[in-house]
Amino acid sequence: MLIDGGSAERGSQVAGYLSQQGITYLDYVVCTSADETHMGGLSGPLYTCAVGQVLSPVEDAGSPVFADFRRYTEAQGLSPAVPEAGTVFPLGTPGDGSGDRRRRTDALPPGGLRRHLPPVHQRSGRCGGGGGQ
Numbered sequence: 001m002l003i004d005g006g007s008a009e010r011g012s013q014v015a016g017y018l019s020q021q022g023i024t025y026l027d028y029v030v031c032t033s034a035d036e037t038h039m040g041g042l043s044g045p046l047y048t049c050a051v052g053q054v055l056s057p058v059e060d061a062g063s064p065v066f067a068d069f070r071r072y073t074e075a076q077g078l079s080p081a082v083p084e085a086g087t088v089f090p091l092g093t094p095g096d097g098s099g100d101r102r103r104r105t106d107a108l109p110p111g112g113l114r115r116h117l118p119p120v121h122q123r124s125g126r127c128g129g130g131g132g133q
Helices: 008-020 036-048 064-074
Strands: 025-030 050-055
Touching: 008 036, 025 036, 036 050, 036 064
Parallel strands: 025 050
Antiparallel strands: none
16 A cells, blocks of 8 residues: 655655565555645556555546546556545455565555655656656
């Protein structure tokens, strides 16, 4: 599961981090806000990873960033779902020892991803097939 991706400048970095961890499939990509600082960086992972379901707070935000988010979601044959309050989603069993990387729960390092990513101006280019920006 990936919740938010930061701004568009972070999309390639988030995709690269997931790739470094060997993650090629995400059960869920969750966008908690239609604001660019939450959804802009999701285009990279949506471009480089297969995704089971995409969740969004709105059907359309009328922005170029949302258009990219929607385009990469639809390229996977999906539409962003807008769940109702109280909807429950199965997440698997953490630490079940199955070795199935699709159910991996430790991909985010302690302290969050931000501590492990260089500032945007230091990034070394696109990763994982282009990053979608």
